[in-house]
Amino acid sequence: MSIMDYFAVHIVPKMYRGKGALHPSETGKLTDMVSCVREYDVNIFFIHKGDTLIAIDAGYKNHPGLLPGCRKIGVDPGKVQALFLTHADPDHAGGLDVRQTNHFENAKIYVGETEENYLTNTYHRKQIGPIGLKNSVAIKPGYHLLKDGETARIGDIRVQALLVPGHTLGHLCYLIDDTMLFTGDAIALNKDGGWCFFSLFNYDSELNIRSLHVLQERLTLSDIRYVFTSHNGYTGDAPSVFRHIDTIPDIRSKDAVFDETAPYDCFADKGE
Ligand SMILES: [Zn+2]
Structure with missing residues (x-):
């Protein structure tokens, strides 16, 4: 197991349990077009429109909850036409x-x-003193590289890539049909609205904050019906997502709890 994988499934759960930082949606249908599978602390999103099926993200390596979760929501992952x-x-x-x-x-x-630089290990994911941590994922060649602002059309679904560097240097948010925003790990969300994502995981939190301001200016928030995060669920209140973006939630202190309604430990049950 690589250092990055070990960190993701052994260190993070211990550091984060009881902090309320991780509160993904449970596996199920979220809106007319969007359903999700939960794998531990993260969501994979599926978007349907007519005969078109796309997904946002692919979850963990070999996660045992993927296929049971997909069965539960009636999605065949082999029928996903495009994955962003x-x-x-x-x-x-x-x-x-x-x-x-x-x-x-x-x-x-x-x-x-x-x-792509993390997939080819041209960039280190994180620098800890003299040690550069490499990303642990390698994917098959033949993937399509998206430029900032580029729009892909899959059947009737329009997906616009918006570069929001900070968590990683090439992190994208996706705006779908101008009405649904998928923010990945750019924003942490709780009942008070959205915040800069938790600093431990960010390559550069100050850059993430600056990028979120740019993102806010590029969006027409009144058109956005739903905003989905990868680790903190989703909301129908798009403007609230930018309410606290200048602040990095501090979850290091002993009593800090980011979201009181979050499970104690998302890794205790696998999710499916
Ligand atoms: Zn993540």
Whole structure:
């Protein structure tokens, strides 16, 4: 197991339990068009429109909850036509890794052009003193690289890539049909609204804050019906998502709880 994978499934759960930082949606249908599978602390999103089925992110490597979760929501991952990665971290791109079974075998894969540097290990994911941590995910060649602002059309679904660097340097948010925003790991969300994502995981939190301001200016918030985060559920109140973006939630102090309604430990049961 790589250091990054070990960190994701052994260190993070211990550091984060009881902090209320991780509160993904449970597996199920969220809106008319969107359903999700929960894998531990993260969501994979599926968007249907007519005969078109796309996904945002691929979850962990070999997660045992993927297929039971997909069955529960009536989705065949083999029928996903296009899969859009917000970024290349193991909890988002692991499900496409070449060293495990890829259940999204027919999907065209989209990833940000800068984010590719983590897949090729041109960039280190995180620098800890002299040690540069490498990303642990490798995906099959043939994926499509998205430029900032580029729009992909899959059947009747329009997906616009919006570069929001900070968590990783090539992190993308996706605006779908101008009405649904998928923020990946750019925003942490609780009952008070959205915040800069938790600093431990960010490559550069100050950059993330600046990027969120740029994102806010690019969006027409009155058109957005839903905003989905990868680790903190979703909301129908789009303006609230930008309410606290200048603040990095401090969850290090002993009594800090970001979301009182979050489970004590998302990793205790796998999710499906
Ligand atoms: Zn994540």
